[in-house]
Amino acid sequence: MLSNILTNRRILVGLVFLIGIVGGTLLYSWYVRRPGPIEPVTIYKTIDSKVSEAQKTTASPPTAETTQPSCCESGDALCCKTPGSPCCASSNVSDATSELSVQDSTPLSVDTSNVDPIESSSPLLSEERVVPDHIVQEADRFIEWKKKNDALAGRRKAHRENFKGIKQEANKRFVDFLMLRPIEARRKSIDSLKSKLRRSGVSDTKISQIEQNLYALGLDFETEVPAEEAQAAISEVIREIGDFMPAARENSEIGAQILKEQKELDAISKDF
Numbered sequence: 001m002l003s004n005i006l007t008n009r010r011i012l013v014g015l016v017f018l019i020g021i022v023g024g025t026l027l028y029s030w031y032v033r034r035p036g037p038i039e040p041v042t043i044y045k046t047i048d049s050k051v052s053e054a055q056k057t058t059a060s061p062p063t064a065e066t067t068q069p070s071c072c073e074s075g076d077a078l079c080c081k082t083p084g085s086p087c088c089a090s091s092n093v094s095d096a097t098s099e100l101s102v103q104d105s106t107p108l109s110v111d112t113s114n115v116d117p118i119e120s121s122s123p124l125l126s127e128e129r130v131v132p133d134h135i136v137q138e139a140d141r142f143i144e145w146k147k148k149n150d151a152l153a154g155r156r157k158a159h160r161e162n163f164k165g166i167k168q169e170a171n172k173r174f175v176d177f178l179m180l181r182p183i184e185a186r187r188k189s190i191d192s193l194k195s196k197l198r199r200s201g202v203s204d205t206k207i208s209q210i211e212q213n214l215y216a217l218g219l220d221f222e223t224e225v226p227a228e229e230a231q232a233a234i235s236e237v238i239r240e241i242g243d244f245m246p247a248a249r250e251n252s253e254i255g256a257q258i259l260k261e262q263k264e265l266d267a268i269s270k271d272f
Helices: 002-007 009-033 049-059 070-074 077-081 090-105 133-179 183-199 204-216 227-269
Strands: none
Touching: 133 183, 133 204, 133 227, 183 204
């Protein structure tokens, strides 16, 4: 079978053709992939020295003797005043050139020496309404509210100081009344007072401060007042307490009024 294949010309021609194609492909691939010499890449082309010299020679104008114009020979004054004229003096040329340069450099210059700022037609800033009317009204309303709030703060401070004096005076009257009672009655009165304060939500620290204040005003549980003397003095203490009550009531009413006004101002402040 192999001999028959090798003797067939068509098969042999096909094998030779296949081998030639494969070999040529491999040779071409090797030729493309082989490393070659690295050629430098020129980004900026160099200028030939001969060309540059020729350009310089061409660009430079030929030097020749300039002949004096006829006006210079005749002494014409107009020719000598012309800027750039070869027969003019250097001082005249520089003066004319400087004058032209100044005129060209300030084409839009305006002489403001004769302008009177009072005669200006533009309106003053104070005559214009820069801020809208509703902003001005709101600012005025806020200023009025602040004045009332500051005045109320002053009244509240004065009321607080007055209340401290009235409270201290009331505590003094209370201690005088307790000292006219028997010792056991005093203890019961103090215990009852502390129980009421605790039910009202007063802290133990504050209750201790109140108790120490009563002791500082003369309260104790050792001094015993005779019954006859206590009965005679207790009526005087009750009368003083009666005289003291209107001032305490007035101070309480003032405090309630201040609290009402403060709530109203706080409600207004929410709109700002």
